[in-house]
Amino acid sequence: xxxxxxxxxxxxxxxxxxxxxxxxxxxxxxxxYPIVFPLAVILWVWAVxxxxxMRALLTVALLPSVFFAGRYYQLxxxxxxxxxxLKVVSYNVGLFAQGGSESRLATADSAARYLRxxxxxxxxxxxxxxxxxxxxxxxxxxxxxxxxPEYYVFTGKNGRFxxxxxxxxxxxxxxxxxxxxxxxxxxYTDIRLDSAVLRLYNCHFESYNISIPALVKKDxxxxxxxxxxxxxxTERPRQVSEVLKGISQASVHSVVLGDFNDTPLSYTYxxxxxxxxxxxxxxxxxxxATHRSLWxxxxxxxxxxxxxxxxxxxxxxKVPYSDHYPVIASFYERSHE
Numbered sequence: 001x002x003x004x005x006x007x008x009x010x011x012x013x014x015x016x017x018x019x020x021x022x023x024x025x026x027x028x029x030x031x032x033y034p035i036v037f038p039l040a041v042i043l044w045v046w047a048v049x050x051x052x053x054m055r056a057l058l059t060v061a062l063l064p065s066v067f068f069a070g071r072y073y074q075l076x077x078x079x080x081x082x083x084x085x086l087k088v089v090s091y092n093v094g095l096f097a098q099g100g101s102e103s104r105l106a107t108a109d110s111a112a113r114y115l116r117x118x119x120x121x122x123x124x125x126x127x128x129x130x131x132x133x134x135x136x137x138x139x140x141x142x143x144x145x146x147x148x149p150e151y152y153v154f155t156g157k158n159g160r161f162x163x164x165x166x167x168x169x170x171x172x173x174x175x176x177x178x179x180x181x182x183x184x185x186x187x188y189t190d191i192r193l194d195s196a197v198l199r200l201y202n203c204h205f206e207s208y209n210i211s212i213p214a215l216v217k218k219d220x221x222x223x224x225x226x227x228x229x230x231x232x233x234t235e236r237p238r239q240v241s242e243v244l245k246g247i248s249q250a251s252v253h254s255v256v257l258g259d260f261n262d263t264p265l266s267y268t269y270x271x272x273x274x275x276x277x278x279x280x281x282x283x284x285x286x287x288x289a290t291h292r293s294l295w296x297x298x299x300x301x302x303x304x305x306x307x308x309x310x311x312x313x314x315x316x317x318k319v320p321y322s323d324h325y326p327v328i329a330s331f332y333e334r335s336h337e
Contacts, residue, residue, distance in 0.1 A: 002043050002054035006061035008036045013064050016270045024233040030265035034297040071264035074284045084312040084330035087120040090303055092259040094322035095129040111321040112143035123166040126204035126259045130160045150189050152176045163187045165202045179239045186243050195333050196308050199250050203258035206235040236268050253306035261300055276304040279329040283311040290325045303329040
């Protein structure tokens with residue numbers, strides 16, 4: 001058992017450097033890390049207590065987790081007490097389909113009231129939805145007075161859906177990445193802060209689109225699920241490459257946030273983290289999981305920021321309007337130090 005767990009841990013570590021487009025199944029080992037890591041810790045304690053020879057193997061397998069475990073869970077500690085000057089929210093609102101007895105439009109209004117209460121400077125939404133006969137801009141102006149919107153939505157028979165960035169700070173540029181053969185996308189806005197302009201990428205990378213009830217009940221669901229996972233896992237690296245190409249060509253530094261549909265032990269996360277810091281790792285507390293299902297295993301939503309900012313706090317708010325939870329991060333500009 002200890003040998004199996006140790007091998008699974010080592011394969012999970014490798015998932016951050018192996019391109020899923022070439023070996024898609026490595027991503028699955030990264031997904032298993034929140035299960036395998038605590039199991040390895042339990043086995044290590046048992047091995048130490050029993051003075052088993054397996055303790056050396058488990059110690060070696062656990063050592064890299066010094067760098068990885070904090071991406072899933074943060075102990076309380078000394079935080080930066082500088083007064084924040086910028087508050088950012090990233091929230092996959094799940095097409096407002098999780099409102100229980102409420103209609104989706106009623107859930108949208110409830111979520112908007114909640115988001116207004118956060119008093120954030122910038123709000124980034126993924127999987128935003130409105131009925132096809134409801135214009136987007138009037139709805140935004142009614143629900144988010146004082147915010148300037150930039151958005152890109154697809155319109156189909158089931159409604160309008162896409163990404164929206166709302167800001168109280170001035171915009172100085174904008175653009176989008178719509179991905180081939182996908183309704184996922186990234187939009188970017190150049191936002192004027194007090195002493196700098198930063199590009200903010202609001203991303204929603206390829207989703208798994210897996211239904212657990214269908215997996216249990218539907219004939220052929222296992223094969224269909226495998227195909228969906230393979231497609232999702234191999235598409236994300238290409239989408240990330242498009243965003244990173246735009247980042248490399250920009251004359252300003254970038255904040256990258258949104259629903260990455262990948263865990264902290266993934267090729268996607270590590271590529272996007274390069275040159276940036278993770279707000280939750282820097283200033284979060286407790287579990288960082290952002291998805292309601294299988295909580296606290298799935299951390300899929302992030303706010304990654306450049307050196308021009310310093311994170312003061314980062315919270316995951318467990319509100320009921322979506323299958324995701326919002327990430328709420330506060331910063332100050334380094335020039336204010």
